Amino acid sequence: MKNDLEKRTGIPAPLISRRKFIRAAGATGVAGIFSPGLAPISAQGSAMTAAQFVLPTATKDVTPFKIQIPQEALDDLNRRLASTRWPERETVGDWSQGVPLQKAQALIAYWRDKYNWRRFEARLNAFPQYRTEIDGLGIHFIHVRSPHRNALPLILTHGWPGSVVEFMEIIGPLSDPTRYGGRAEDAFHIVVPSLPGFAFSDKPVETGWDVNRIARAWATLMQLLDYDRWVAQGGDWGAGVTHALAHQRPQGLIAAHVNWQFIFPEKLPDSPTPAERRAIDRASWFASDQSGYFREHATRPQTIGYPLADSAAGQALWIYEKFQAWTDNHGNPEDALAVDAMLDNISLYWFTDAAASSARIYWENTRAGFGGLSRGRIELPMAASVFPHEIFCPPKAWAEALWPNLFYWNELDKGGHFAAFEQPKLFTEELRKAFRSRRA
Amino acid sequence: MKDDLEHRAEVAVPDTSRRKFIRAAGATGVAGIFSRGLAPISAHGSAMEAAQFVLPKATKEVTPFKVHVPQAALDDLKEKLANARWPDKETVTDWSQGVPLAKAQALVEYWRTRYDWRLVESTLNGLPQFRTQIDGLGIYFIHVRSKHENALPILLTHGWPGSILEFMQVIEPLVDPTAHGGKADEAFHVVIPSLPGFGFSDKPAEPGWRLSRIANAWAVLMARLGYSHYVAQGGDWGAGVTSWMARQRPSGLAAIHLNLPVLFPPPPPPPGGYTAEEQLTLAELGKYASDAMGYASIQGTRPQTLGYGLADSPVGQAMWIYEKFQAWSDNKGDPAEAISVDRMLDDITLYWLTDTAASSARLYYESFAKDFARMPLELPVAVSIFKGDFFTPPKVWGDETYSKLFYWNEVPKGGHFAALEQPELFVAELRKSFAQIR
Numbered sequence: 001m002k003n004d005l006e007k008r009t010g011i012p013a014p015l016i017s018r019r020k021f022i023r024a025a026g027a028t029g030v031a032g033i034f035s036p037g038l039a040p041i042s043a044q045g046s047a048m049t050a051a052q053f054v055l056p057t058a059t060k061d062v063t064p065f066k067i068q069i070p071q072e073a074l075d076d077l078n079r080r081l082a083s084t085r086w087p088e089r090e091t092v093g094d095w096s097q098g099v100p101l102q103k104a105q106a107l108i109a110y111w112r113d114k115y116n117w118r119r120f121e122a123r124l125n126a127f128p129q130y131r132t133e134i135d136g137l138g139i140h141f142i143h144v145r146s147p148h149r150n151a152l153p154l155i156l157t158h159g160w161p162g163s164v165v166e167f168m169e170i171i172g173p174l175s176d177p178t179r180y181g182g183r184a185e186d187a188f189h190i191v192v193p194s195l196p197g198f199a200f201s202d203k204p205v206e207t208g209w210d211v212n213r214i215a216r217a218w219a220t221l222m223q224l225l226d227y228d229r230w231v232a233q234g235g236d237w238g239a240g241v242t243h244a245l246a247h248q249r250p251q252g253l254i255a256a257h258v259n260w261q262f263i264f265p266e267k268l269p270d271s272p273t274p275a276e277r278r279a280i281d282r283a284s285w286f287a288s289d290q291s292g293y294f295r296e297h298a299t300r301p302q303t304i305g306y307p308l309a310d311s312a313a314g315q316a317l318w319i320y321e322k323f324q325a326w327t328d329n330h331g332n333p334e335d336a337l338a339v340d341a342m343l344d345n346i347s348l349y350w351f352t353d354a355a356a357s358s359a360r361i362y363w364e365n366t367r368a369g370f371g372g373l374s375r376g377r378i379e380l381p382m383a384a385s386v387f388p389h390e391i392f393c394p395p396k397a398w399a400e401a402l403w404p405n406l407f408y409w410n411e412l413d414k415g416g417h418f419a420a421f422e423q424p425k426l427f428t429e430e431l432r433k434a435f436r437s438r439r440a
Numbered sequence: 441m442k443d444d445l446e447h448r449a450e451v452a453v454p455d456t457s458r459r460k461f462i463r464a465a466g467a468t469g470v471a472g473i474f475s476r477g478l479a480p481i482s483a484h485g486s487a488m489e490a491a492q493f494v495l496p497k498a499t500k501e502v503t504p505f506k507v508h509v510p511q512a513a514l515d516d517l518k519e520k521l522a523n524a525r526w527p528d529k530e531t532v533t534d535w536s537q538g539v540p541l542a543k544a545q546a547l548v549e550y551w552r553t554r555y556d557w558r559l560v561e562s563t564l565n566g567l568p569q570f571r572t573q574i575d576g577l578g579i580y581f582i583h584v585r586s587k588h589e590n591a592l593p594i595l596l597t598h599g600w601p602g603s604i605l606e607f608m609q610v611i612e613p614l615v616d617p618t619a620h621g622g623k624a625d626e627a628f629h630v631v632i633p634s635l636p637g638f639g640f641s642d643k644p645a646e647p648g649w650r651l652s653r654i655a656n657a658w659a660v661l662m663a664r665l666g667y668s669h670y671v672a673q674g675g676d677w678g679a680g681v682t683s684w685m686a687r688q689r690p691s692g693l694a695a696i697h698l699n700l701p702v703l704f705p706p707p708p709p710p711p712g713g714y715t716a717e718e719q720l721t722l723a724e725l726g727k728y729a730s731d732a733m734g735y736a737s738i739q740g741t742r743p744q745t746l747g748y749g750l751a752d753s754p755v756g757q758a759m760w761i762y763e764k765f766q767a768w769s770d771n772k773g774d775p776a777e778a779i780s781v782d783r784m785l786d787d788i789t790l791y792w793l794t795d796t797a798a799s800s801a802r803l804y805y806e807s808f809a810k811d812f813a814r815m816p817l818e819l820p821v822a823v824s825i826f827k828g829d830f831f832t833p834p835k836v837w838g839d840e841t842y843s844k845l846f847y848w849n850e851v852p853k854g855g856h857f858a859a860l861e862q863p864e865l866f867v868a869e870l871r872k873s874f875a876q877i878r
Contacts, residue, residue: 098743098746204531205529205531296734302541306760310753321742353527360537
């Protein structure tokens with residue numbers, strides 16, 4: 001059995017057959033292009049084969065991983081962007097029918113002419129990344145150990161249309177606080193996985209990967225990394241997974257923090273307070289105006305996958321719309337997130353062909369009954385940061401009713417759904433403050 | 441004021457002389473290719489300009505129209521299909537996550553290598569086609585007069601993801617019944633428009649083209665064609681438009697026929713509860729709302745966002761429609777049991793070539809949430825329920841909603857795309873029902 005150090009850094013395997021070659025490629029930390037002869041099954045005669053990005057098969061070893069998107073894939077993306085065929089413009093003067101044509105064309109032109117994937121690839125590869133097989137699926141994760149020995153292990157889970165990208169700016173400050181104006185006592189060991197079907201994790205080939213199964217996989221991951229006392233954090237589907245972890249209470253999990261709180265009373269109050277009224281109205285607004293994408297993902301993830309897998313512009317705008325709708329901005333997503341950062345995230349979806357597989361998380365969880373706004377009563381010690389432009393902000397009283405061990409609640413005045421992405425400093429501070437009381 | 445991003449994108453500026461060129465082309469009645477220099481606004485340097493299909497500007501005249509899709513557009517389609525990039529396979533063994541990958545790839549392969557658009561283009565050009573401007577919008581329609589002078593004029597309205605192509609097989613039997621097993625007194629003059637934002641009609645540039653406005657425009661159309669006594673027929677959105685015409689009661693409209701009536705139980709529930717038959721339909725509605733309404737939800741709220749992927753990917757556009765051919769037609773699992781692959785691709789290719797993904801979705805934005813409410817009607821109504829459709833309301837709801845329900849029949853074969861799936865049965869329904877109206 002590999003020791004602590006080997007698990008965390010990986011040891012190359014001998015080069016013998018293709019399977020071992022793949023393991024070796026994984027072990028040397030480079031995932032990349034395979035020749036057409038070794039390419040995975042794809043549409044007969046598809047010219048796409050050479051440009052596809054293929055993940056090395058994961059094993060139960062924790063294998064170092066680096067991204068190297070084939071140049072053919074970058075060239076193919078540029079060709080597609082250059083030949084985008086556009087619909088006519090919207091008939092309204094705002095975003096109420098979706099991304100306005102002018103904004104869409106501007107984003108695509110920037111992606112095609114100015115955006116630099118390799119810069120992002122290098123930034124991501126500067127983090128220690130790994131893949132390991134858990135419950136039959138290869139899971140990608142960033143793992144940064146703090147230089148401070150008593151750091152608290154923390155697993156951060158992203159959602160849709162997010163990714164590990166959302167956390168890149170906070171990994172350093174959380175794991176090495178003294179370098180970023182913080183205190184050693186606030187240090188964390190950081191684990192940031194990609195959800196099944198997202199980015200560099202495998203895409204499930206069978207049903208069943210709902211938030212409960214993901215939570216169990218995350219608990220296994222923390223155990224694999226030898227953490228026996230740890231905390232979990234999440235937003236969006238990451239909050240779904242984190243609430244599931246809280247319910248499961250795996251060995252080692254001592255507390256959880258969420259920036260979207262799945263709290264909704266079973267019976268609506270007869271005379272809601274203003275805060276309750278706001279929350280009820282937001283939930284209603286989400287259901288009536290905001291959830292078209294949700295219903296399509298939840299019922300026909302494969303069908304919506306076809307345009308998004310084949311059209312880079314389509315994939316980009318499907319995501320860009322949410323950067324406008326769900327961030328704390330003055331009308332434009334660029335008020336809240338840098339264009340390059342948004343395109344980092346979008347490019348990740350594009351290069352890993354994750355449109356359908358990421359949509360499937362909605363299908364899985366709707367089937368399992370986890371598509372709603374409430375996860376009920378949670379005994380595990382819970383912490384919450386409520387960002388004002390989150391889709392749904394429950395009042396503290398609702399949390400107190402369902403979370404008997406609520407130990408941290410803070411309502412901020414800046415930030416939205418992509419909290420860590422939009423407000424890395426604030427978010428970092430929130431996690432430091434929240435978990436101070438949980439340190440041994 | 442441009443933000444930083446737009447400054448860097450350098451979006452092209454329109455060429456004002458283009459409009460004059462289009463008017464000239466319009467007068468000759470031919471829509472076709474335009475040179476690169478006159479191409480519409482597009483992303484800087486887009487190669488798509490030469491392949492775009494542009495409609496001639498409509499006037500209040502009824503102007504003959506023929507379809508001539510540039511070869512460059514057909515070549516571009518094939519090239520895009522050859523470079524299709526696919527998602528991973530569904531994790532189920534049926535259609536419960538959408539179109540299965542194997543079916544999708546097979547359809548695209550057929551489309552790329554065997555399908556011939558020029559066949560249906562030629563069929564269309566063998567029919568009298570026109571465009572005319574109504575309420576500021578160019579409306580395309582087919583208009584075939586019967587040789588029988590006393591034929592009953594009928595207006596047939598399609599829905600989504602349908603088109604005028606759904607009616608290709610019923611035109612001749614309706615117009616020339618004696619050559620198709622019918623009698624002279626069963627003849628119809630046929631008018632088949634494309635909805636605003638669909639097919640060869642213009643795409644509205646302003647909001648407001650909801651069902652009531654379309655119904656109004658249809659009444660203007662029939663008046664412009666000189667019809668003072670006529671009937672209207674529709675399914676899907678066509679049923680919505682037709683119902684609104686019945687509600688508006690334009691001069692000349694004598695009766696309507698619906699193959700997907702907009703029927704819901706009148707509130708409140710009956711004291712004894714709903715009958716078994718009603719409960720079945722309520723279950724159909726429940727299932728539609730919980731499992732099959734995703735497409736309507738996104739089209740009804742974000743048609744523009746959805747439109748980007750569908751306008752840019754013919755594979756995407758095809759599957760968005762193909763899924764409904766499977767879900768809504770009368771089949772045992774494979775849509776080709778109900779509709780031939782060529783007919784499905786005729787329809788899909790029409791959406792693709794006319795770039796109508798977003799504009800057709802906009803009808804949902806305008807009307808899906810607002811204009812499909814239960815609508816009591818006083819005008820005479822005929823209903824044919826094709827049992828393979830996804831919504832088959834019971835006659836008692838028709839009795840409670842239409843004060844002059846003069847015909848109700850349940851047809852055992854055929855589904856949502858009734859005229860396309862079962863042209864003979866569809867024609868029979870119109871002959872039988874409207875015999876009472878002549």
